[in-house]
Amino acid sequence: MNNVTQIVQKVRQAPWRVQRQWIGLFLVALVLMAMVAGLYLNVTVGATLAGRETISLQATITTNQRVNADSETQLAGLTSVEAMQQRAETMGFQPASPDDITYVAVAGYVPQSAVDRSTPGTNAPAVPIILPEYTESWFDYFMNQQASSASAGGQP
Amino acid sequence: MKQRLHTWRYLSTAFLLAVLGIAILVQIVRIQNSPEVASVIDQGNYVWKDYYPPRGEIYDRHGSLLAGNKTVYEIGLDLTVNPDMPTVMLALQMSGLDLDEVNYRISLAPVNAQYIILDDFVSTDKAKQLMTLQEAAYGDPTGKNLDAIYFKAHYARSYPENDLASNVLGFVTEDNHGYLGIEEKYDNILAGIPVRMLVPADPRRATEYPTIPPGQTIILTIDREIQAAIEKILDQALVSTNASSGTIVVMDPRSGEILAMSSTPRLNLNDYQKITTVFPGETPFNRAISQAYEPGSVSKILTMAGALDSGAVKPDTVFFDEGYILVGGFRIVNWDGGAWGYQDMTGCLANSLNVCLAWVSSKMESESFYSYMQRFGLGHATGIDLAQETSGRLKIPGDGDWRPVELGTNAFGQGVSVTPIQMVVAASALANDGKMVYPHVLYAQIQDGKQSNTRTQIVGTPISANTAHTISEMLANALETESSAALVPGYRIAGKTGTAQIPLAGGGYDENDINASFIGWGPVNDPRFIVYVWLEKPQSNRAASVVAAPIFKQVVEKLVVLMDVPPDAVRLQMIGR
Numbered sequence: 226m227n228n229v230t231q232i233v234q235k236v237r238q239a240p241w242r243v244q245r246q247w248i249g250l251f252l253v254a255l256v257l258m259a260m261v262a263g264l265y266l267n268v269t270v271g272a273t274l275a276g277r278e279t280i281s282l283q284a285t286i287t288t289n290q291r292v293n294a295d296s297e298t299q300l301a302g303l304t305s306v307e308a309m310q311q312r313a314e315t316m317g318f319q320p321a322s323p324d325d326i327t328y329v330a331v332a333g334y335v336p337q338s339a340v341d342r343s344t345p346g347t348n349a350p351a352v353p354i355i356l357p358e359y360t361e362s363w364f365d366y367f368m369n370q371q372a373s374s375a376s377a378g379g380q381p
Numbered sequence: 382m383k384q385r386l387h388t389w390r391y392l393s394t395a396f397l398l399a400v401l402g403i404a405i406l407v408q409i410v411r412i413q414n415s416p417e418v419a420s421v422i423d424q425g426n427y428v429w430k431d432y433y434p435p436r437g438e439i440y441d442r443h444g445s446l447l448a449g450n451k452t453v454y455e456i457g458l459d460l461t462v463n464p465d466m467p468t469v470m471l472a473l474q475m476s477g478l479d480l481d482e483v484n485y486r487i488s489l490a491p492v493n494a495q496y497i498i499l500d501d502f503v504s505t506d507k508a509k510q511l512m513t514l515q516e517a518a519y520g521d522p523t524g525k526n527l528d529a530i531y532f533k534a535h536y537a538r539s540y541p542e543n544d545l546a547s548n549v550l551g552f553v554t555e556d557n558h559g560y561l562g563i564e565e566k567y568d569n570i571l572a573g574i575p576v577r578m579l580v581p582a583d584p585r586r587a588t589e590y591p592t593i594p595p596g597q598t599i600i601l602t603i604d605r606e607i608q609a610a611i612e613k614i615l616d617q618a619l620v621s622t623n624a625s626s627g628t629i630v631v632m633d634p635r636s637g638e639i640l641a642m643s644s645t646p647r648l649n650l651n652d653y654q655k656i657t658t659v660f661p662g663e664t665p666f667n668r669a670i671s672q673a674y675e676p677g678s679v680s681k682i683l684t685m686a687g688a689l690d691s692g693a694v695k696p697d698t699v700f701f702d703e704g705y706i707l708v709g710g711f712r713i714v715n716w717d718g719g720a721w722g723y724q725d726m727t728g729c730l731a732n733s734l735n736v737c738l739a740w741v742s743s744k745m746e747s748e749s750f751y752s753y754m755q756r757f758g759l760g761h762a763t764g765i766d767l768a769q770e771t772s773g774r775l776k777i778p779g780d781g782d783w784r785p786v787e788l789g790t791n792a793f794g795q796g797v798s799v800t801p802i803q804m805v806v807a808a809s810a811l812a813n814d815g816k817m818v819y820p821h822v823l824y825a826q827i828q829d830g831k832q833s834n835t836r837t838q839i840v841g842t843p844i845s846a847n848t849a850h851t852i853s854e855m856l857a858n859a860l861e862t863e864s865s866a867a868l869v870p871g872y873r874i875a876g877k878t879g880t881a882q883i884p885l886a887g888g889g890y891d892e893n894d895i896n897a898s899f900i901g902w903g904p905v906n907d908p909r910f911i912v913y914v915w916l917e918k919p920q921s922n923r924a925a926s927v928v929a930a931p932i933f934k935q936v937v938e939k940l941v942v943l944m945d946v947p948p949d950a951v952r953l954q955m956i957g958r
Contacts, residue, residue, distance in 0.1 A: 339824055341832055
């Protein structure tokens with residue numbers, strides 16, 4: 226029994242073992258710090274790149290919006306009343322008078338109504354939705370899962 | 382000895398690893414805080430940024446663009462790089478820029494200016510030309526490059542239809558403010574406000590960049606095809622009658638939607654700087670809402686409607702016209718000075734007898750008569766959504782300048798001033814079962830992709846539905862009796878001419894000139910449109926039945942085609958199926 230105790234004491238008290246333990250601990254801490262710093266640098270670089278891309282995309286969107294506005298205005302000019310009337314006359318058409326028109330009853334015909342310029346699918350909000358997977362915590366996730374399973378179970 | 386060796390090795394290894402680890406950490410921290418990275422991400426810096434949100438577009442009721450946006454450029458010069466001015470000026474000249482304007486702007490620049498704006502609202506064509514020159518001169522070894530020139534693109538208003546509906550639209554100046562018409566009335570929702578603000582230069586904070594909302598797009602009740610048609614008719618009418626000005630308004634009497642509105646002169650809105658030339662002096666921009674005048678006989682329809690509604694007369698009430706009537710001690714005579722003998726109320730309207738209508742208003746008595754005129758909205762602005770509407774004037778008993786004779790003269794449209802839009806709104810009660818509608822030009826506005834339409838508003842019910850039907854029938858019969866030039870074959874129309882003397886500033890009336898008007902609506906049993914025609918001082922003839930009624934007919938002939946209104950017989954046949 227004494228021999229065993231002595232061996233344990235020798236191993237524990239060996240200076241090189243104690244030093245190795247401290248060095249190991251120090252290195253682990255150092256590696257952890259390096260990992261955190263590296264991760265931080267990586268995230269920073271990612272955020273910077275994403276920011277640059279965002280700015281670039283915003284500039285592209287602005288340019289595209291201007292091009293669209295230009296195109297729409299040019300198109301409106303090309304299809305203006307005056308331009309269309311000139312084209313129609315060139316093609317041999319002439320304005321209709323009431324006498325030129327024959328009215329025919331067509332079942333289900335819906336008369337022309339004013340324009341509706343609502344954007345299709347406008348029930349969606351103007352800003353993009355960030356999925357909950359990117360924002361909720363584990364606790365939120367489990368609470369939501371629990372709530373959804375409870376409500377599903379409550380259905381008759 | 383062996384143990385010492387172990388210790389030394391461990392310590393050495395640990396030291397090396399520690400140095401390596403610390404070096405990595407230091408390097409990471411150094412990179413993040415290095416001037417190179419700081420210059421890339423502009424950490425902590427803020428920059429001024431200009432945002433030019435587009436102004437909301439304006440469409441007609443069928444989606445045709447009436448007012449849009451186009452790209453123009455601000456051209457500036459960076460003085461800190463010591464630009465070669467002769468080269469710059471030559472390039473500007475070659476690109477077609479106005480050098481006088483450029484020199485003027487340079488002369489205004491402060492002595493220590495670092496950046497000056499050489500020109501603004503430069504067209505895309507000219508700017509592209511200058512960009513090409515800049516590209517060609519890039520890196521010129523002699524230093525004669527154009528690198529100091531900067532281009533800043535932004536929006537400017539553009540009107541693809543030029544002067545179409547210009548009286549309704551108004552215009553936008555270079556400072557992005559709307560003037561007159563729709564552009565002024567809805568300036569606050571159309572204008573996307575340009576913003577210059579400090580934003581973080583750090584791209585990691587790109588999410589903090591503001592989102593400047595664009596101006597709202599709006600849709601008008603105007604139908605550009607009808608608008609173009611009435612403008613063409615109006616222009617031709619001015620030539621054929623040699624009138625000094627003209628106005629035509631077309632409204633849906635059921636909803637108050639203005640389908641077309643035009644008055645002369647008109648302005649090419651892309652060239653709005655010429656407004657003072659096109660509209661000299663006090664010329665109203667839109668006579669339909671901004672010029673009040675004595676309407677004359679067209680207002681007899683309101684007098685008769687009030688009299689029928691109050692029970693003062695009935696359609697078959699007979700009046701003996703002696704050729705004059707005394708009201709308030711003054712003698713009132715007919716337009717021709719003649720006596721028309723026995724007339725029922727339809728005859729009074731058909732022959733436009735002043736004496737009869739003065740008798741009718743006298744029979745109503747002043748309290749009832751003026752009560753009806755006020756209920757028809759006379760003397761009050763209609764509230765139409767266009768800038769610069771005037772209200773006209775209806776003098777009533779109790780006003781300092783009201784005289785008893787005006788009970789008689791007001792009955793046939795003298796001594797009272799109205800705008801065309803007031804008459805249209807008042808007459809809408811006659812065409813719309815007694816209900817008077819709020820006139821409007823805004824059909825809908827679009828926000829976040831959702832369209833909200835303007836709802837029909839009833840602003841009053843001055844007469845009963847029964848009275849409205851009765852007066853419409855009387856007016857339709859009157860037109861048919863007199864074989865009016867306003868009649869359109871196949872369509873039953875109700876309407877009334879108005880030949881009004883023009884009051885002089887010093888009192889009395891102009892002996893030479895008149896105002897010729899016509900107001901009418903149809904089809905009588907299902908009105909789809911109400912049309913008002915006004916010609917100021919026509920020279921070809923002094924009778925509205927000759928100059929204004931045919932114009933009304935031309936307008937209606939266009940309307941029934943463009944609005945798909947079948948002839949009465951066909952329509953009733955379709956309803957019967």
